[in-house]
Amino acid sequence: MQAEYVLGRERETSRRQIETEQRTRAAQQAAVAELGQLALTGADVASVMDHATRLVTQTLGAEFCQILEPSADAHALVLKAGVGWNPRTIGHSLSSSPLDSQAGYTLLSNEPVVVEDLRTERRFRAATFLAEHGVVSGVTVLVRGRDKPLDVLGVHSSRPRAFTRSDINFVQAVANVLTSAIERKSDEEALRKSEATARAFLESAAEGIIIVNRRGQIVLVNAQTEAMFGYRRGELIGRPLELLLPESVRDAHVRHRTSYFAEPRVRQMSRELVLAGRRRDGTEFPVEISLSYVQTPDGLQAMAFVTDITQRVELQRAARQTEKLAALGTLAAGIAHEINNPLGIISSRIEVMLLEAESEPLPQSLVDDLLTVHKHAERVARIAQGLLSFSRQSSTEHVPIDLNGIVDDTILLARGQIEKGGVTIRITFAAALPPVRGNANGLSEVVLNLLTNAHDAMPEGGEVSVETGVDDKDRAWVWMTVTDTGHGMDADTLARIFDPFYTTKPTGTGLGLSIAYGIVRDHGGTITAESTRGHGTRFLVRLPVSALEPMG
Numbered sequence: 001m002q003a004e005y006v007l008g009r010e011r012e013t014s015r016r017q018i019e020t021e022q023r024t025r026a027a028q029q030a031a032v033a034e035l036g037q038l039a040l041t042g043a044d045v046a047s048v049m050d051h052a053t054r055l056v057t058q059t060l061g062a063e064f065c066q067i068l069e070p071s072a073d074a075h076a077l078v079l080k081a082g083v084g085w086n087p088r089t090i091g092h093s094l095s096s097s098p099l100d101s102q103a104g105y106t107l108l109s110n111e112p113v114v115v116e117d118l119r120t121e122r123r124f125r126a127a128t129f130l131a132e133h134g135v136v137s138g139v140t141v142l143v144r145g146r147d148k149p150l151d152v153l154g155v156h157s158s159r160p161r162a163f164t165r166s167d168i169n170f171v172q173a174v175a176n177v178l179t180s181a182i183e184r185k186s187d188e189e190a191l192r193k194s195e196a197t198a199r200a201f202l203e204s205a206a207e208g209i210i211i212v213n214r215r216g217q218i219v220l221v222n223a224q225t226e227a228m229f230g231y232r233r234g235e236l237i238g239r240p241l242e243l244l245l246p247e248s249v250r251d252a253h254v255r256h257r258t259s260y261f262a263e264p265r266v267r268q269m270s271r272e273l274v275l276a277g278r279r280r281d282g283t284e285f286p287v288e289i290s291l292s293y294v295q296t297p298d299g300l301q302a303m304a305f306v307t308d309i310t311q312r313v314e315l316q317r318a319a320r321q322t323e324k325l326a327a328l329g330t331l332a333a334g335i336a337h338e339i340n341n342p343l344g345i346i347s348s349r350i351e352v353m354l355l356e357a358e359s360e361p362l363p364q365s366l367v368d369d370l371l372t373v374h375k376h377a378e379r380v381a382r383i384a385q386g387l388l389s390f391s392r393q394s395s396t397e398h399v400p401i402d403l404n405g406i407v408d409d410t411i412l413l414a415r416g417q418i419e420k421g422g423v424t425i426r427i428t429f430a431a432a433l434p435p436v437r438g439n440a441n442g443l444s445e446v447v448l449n450l451l452t453n454a455h456d457a458m459p460e461g462g463e464v465s466v467e468t469g470v471d472d473k474d475r476a477w478v479w480m481t482v483t484d485t486g487h488g489m490d491a492d493t494l495a496r497i498f499d500p501f502y503t504t505k506p507t508g509t510g511l512g513l514s515i516a517y518g519i520v521r522d523h524g525g526t527i528t529a530e531s532t533r534g535h536g537t538r539f540l541v542r543l544p545v546s547a548l549e550p551m552g
């Protein structure tokens, strides 16, 4: 009876024990689950650590918990989070010889370290930090990282205490949750950093960068693209790439794009292949494009690098023009020389014959012929004269000159010629125009040629206006525009007007503008024209300001 009672009591005790153990294990599992949940929601590492230390102490009924992180040089351990310690120690590094402690020993031994009584511990010395707080027992485990230990998690008590297998497993499970929280954060950080770096590269690129998906929709553009095409990026994302091309090539480009995606390859900038881009305001400009492609989680995408080559094209054109003029200049000088002498003889002979005809009458038809020959000889003489001034350009000396004065003088001389046939001249001078460095005769010839052409373009009358000014953006330049309300030109004509001998006039020489071009170039300036057929033409001459002595 007695024995039975004892047996029954023992059974009762072990049943209670099992129940307690089950409850403890359930509480531990719940704690790990709770912490895992917190880590998953992306909470920052510090609050996951804080939470972990509190959960561990509560669940195990211990007074102390600590998370220690080896410093970068591994010479110290920093208390990242903890419960039960002097609060001032959080965030600071602990003992001076950290490896000579329970935490240090844990880092080396790579498995949970259980201490039942620190005072009799033989494997390592008790850290002063633990001793100061009266710690007697504890378990420490590694928070293992992918390629190195991240932290040591320790739970401690001021009483001698045995830790069960399940307690140790619990602490290790918490440590594993910490591992995933820390690594997840650092992965995110790394990703964010690499994304930020990629974005910074993209935005600071000198080229416009446009990324397009398989359907030809713009997926991404950089700041340079916005500036180049005049769109905000919000107006481009999701729109077809062809928006950025001239209408005339859009259909062809859709086919081009489709075949590109069928067989993508990296295509280098091709200097020969100059394409056109179209800005938001409809204007077009020459571009160079190189292509490459990337396989993304959203499918194959093509990446275009776009360079605006307006300036280069302009420079090349100017260089060709200069070459043409130089070659021609030499030839022109020779020819003009050869023609001038015989022409002088022809002209003066005819003049003599016409004079004689007054006393010894000739048949009227013969007189008419002589007059015709004389008129054409004059014309040849004009051409020869033009050739000579064309080839003479670069030899003249440059001094500081007032451009307004040049325009005034030229108009004074030529007003009668220009205002023939209902043409009026309007002048708008900038006050206080700084002097340009140049040659008065040359610049006067430029003005005269522009005025003559303006006059020729307005057979029905109109207005030519001459304006001067200083460049707002770069005060080292002055400009002059000559604008007429004449018949204007089409693009083909406009492209050739500076070519020597290019003329659309029955009696033109086609030298006026090429001479003007040469003179302006010799002054270090530029001359350009814009024109709309039926509406008129504007010539713009830009000249560098004389940096030297003031006008004499």
Ligand SMILES: Nc1ncnc2c1ncn2[C@@H]1O[C@H](COP(=O)(O)OP(=O)(O)O)[C@@H](O)[C@H]1O
Pocket (backbone or CB within 6 Å): 449, 453, 454, 457, 484, 486, 487, 488, 489, 493, 497, 498, 502, 503, 504, 505, 507, 508, 509, 510, 511, 512, 513, 514, 536, 537
């Ligand atoms: N203001 C203008 N308006 C229209 N066309 C012009 C104008 N200026 C020049 N051009 C065109 O440029 C051509 C070349 O001009 P230029 O070199 O001065 O030679 P020319 O006056 O002898 O024809 C002209 O024939 C004309 O077609």
Ligand SMILES: [Mg+2]
Pocket (backbone or CB within 6 Å): 449, 452, 453, 511, 512, 513
């Ligand atoms: Mg002319």
